[in-house]
Amino acid sequence: QSVLTQPPSVSAAPGQKVTISCSGSSSNIGNDYVSWYQQFPGTAPKLLIYENNKRPSGIPDRFSGSKSGTSATLGITGLQTGDEADYYCATWDSSLSGGRVFGGGTKLTVL
Amino acid sequence: QVQLQESGPGLVKASQTLSLTCTVSGGSISSGYYYWSWIRQPAGKGLEWIGRIYASGSTNYNPSLKSRVTISGDTSKNQFSLKLSSVTAADTAVYYCARDFKDNWNDYGMDVWGQGTTVTVSS
Numbered sequence: 001q002s003v004l005t006q007p008p009s010v011s012a013a014p015g016q017k018v019t020i021s022c023s024g025s026s027s028n029i030g031n032d033y034v035s036w037y038q039q040f041p042g043t044a045p046k047l048l049i050y051e052n053n054k055r056p057s058g059i060p061d062r063f064s065g066s067k068s069g070t071s072a073t074l075g076i077t078g079l080q081t082g083d084e085a086d087y088y089c090a091t092w093d094s095s096l097s098g099g100r101v102f103g104g105g106t107k108l109t110v111l
Numbered sequence: 112q113v114q115l116q117e118s119g120p121g122l123v124k125a126s127q128t129l130s131l132t133c134t135v136s137g138g139s140i141s142s143g144y145y146y147w148s149w150i151r152q153p154a155g156k157g158l159e160w161i162g163r164i165y166a167s168g169s170t171n172y173n174p175s176l177k178s179r180v181t182i183s184g185d186t187s188k189n190q191f192s193l194k195l196s197s198v199t200a201a202d203t204a205v206y207y208c209a210r211d212f213k214d215n216w217n218d219y220g221m222d223v224w225g226q227g228t229t230v231t232v233s234s
Contacts, residue, residue, distance in 0.1 A: 002157055033213075035220035037158075044207055044227050045150075045158065050220035088158055090220070092213060099173050100148070100160035100213075100221075 003028060004089055004103035011109040016079050020106045022072040022089030028101055032092040034072040036065055039086045039105075048087075049074065076108070084110045113138040115208050115225035123202075125234050129195040133208030133225060134188070141166045141186040146211040148221060149182060149193045151204040159204075163211055164191055198232045205229050 005023040012018040022034065034052050037045035047056055049065035052072065064075045072089055089103040119131035133147070140147055148163040162172035164182045172180050176195070184191040195202060205227040212219040 033218040035218065037221075044224035045221075046224070047220045047222045050222075051218055056220075056222060090158075090160075092218065099162070099171055100211075102158040102160065105157045 002104035003093060003101035004091065006087075006089060006103035006106045008104070009107045009109065011111055012079050013111050014079050014081060017075065017077045018079060018108065019076075020074040020087050020089075020108070022074070022103050024070050024072075024091065024101075026070060027095040028070075028091045028093040029067065029072055030070040031094055034065065034067050034089055034091045036063075036072075036074045037088045037090065039088065045088065079110050081110050084108055113210060113223045115210065115223060117206060117208050117225045117228040119228060119230070121229055122231050122233055123198055125199055125232055126197055129193070129198050129202060129230055129232075131193045131206055131208075131228065131230070132190050133192070134190050135210075136189070138210075139186075140184055140189055140191055143167070144212070146213065147184070147191045148209045148211040150207045150209060150221070151202075152207070152227075153201075153204040161193065161195075161206075200232050200234065203230065203232045 036049040039045040052067040053065040062077045086105045088105045093101045114136045116134045123129045143166040146163040149161040179196045181194040207227045208225045209221040210223040211221045
């Protein structure tokens with residue numbers, strides 16, 4: 001059971017837009033920044049978004065992030081078949097002794 | 112360009128201690144800016160943060176693993192290591208090391224990852 005809640009799967013057609021939600025609580029998302037990671041099968045995760053809505057160098061602006069209260073959202077526009085991957089949200093949880101926490105991951109299928 | 116590489120035994124017997132090392136190239140773990148984290152992923156499942164170490168040697172651990180985890184650094188070799196004691200089949204996973212930055216004001220995420228190493232716990 002992950003601390004952050006994501007839908008197990010989402011799907012959309014090429015060229016369309018998709019959003020992936022990430023729900024938490026006041027001790028994690030409500031109190032800190034959210035980051036997003038993209039992972040293809042058999043490879044390491046890749047940082048897509050940090051500090052809620054900032055993109056590392058090299059990440060196209062088709063990827064965007066937002067946060068409101070205790071929830072965050074990853075948006076992907078102009079979907080490409082190459083975007084088909086697992087996506088994870090993450091943040092810091094300040095309960096107990098603190099630490100990074102992840103969502104359970106969302107499988108994006110580009111139909 | 113910073114690169115990370117995990118190494119260690121791929122097979123560990125139940126009840127024993129899992130030991131992995133992450134070798135950092137292109138950057139220094141003693142730079143005093145970044146943290147250095149371990150993350151794991153059981154087959155077909157999600158990511159789990161294990162813990163991290165700072166240049167000063169200070170550490171943070173996942174509360175659910177804290178009693179079994181030790182993360183240490185060797186600045187002379189530019190490596191940091193993970194030890195997980197009393198392993199069970201539930202500890203079978205791909206283990207990743209990553210460069211991490213998060214303080215009280217900023218959170219740049221885990222921006223550089225190793226390729227991961229698979230560890231299987233056998234009975």
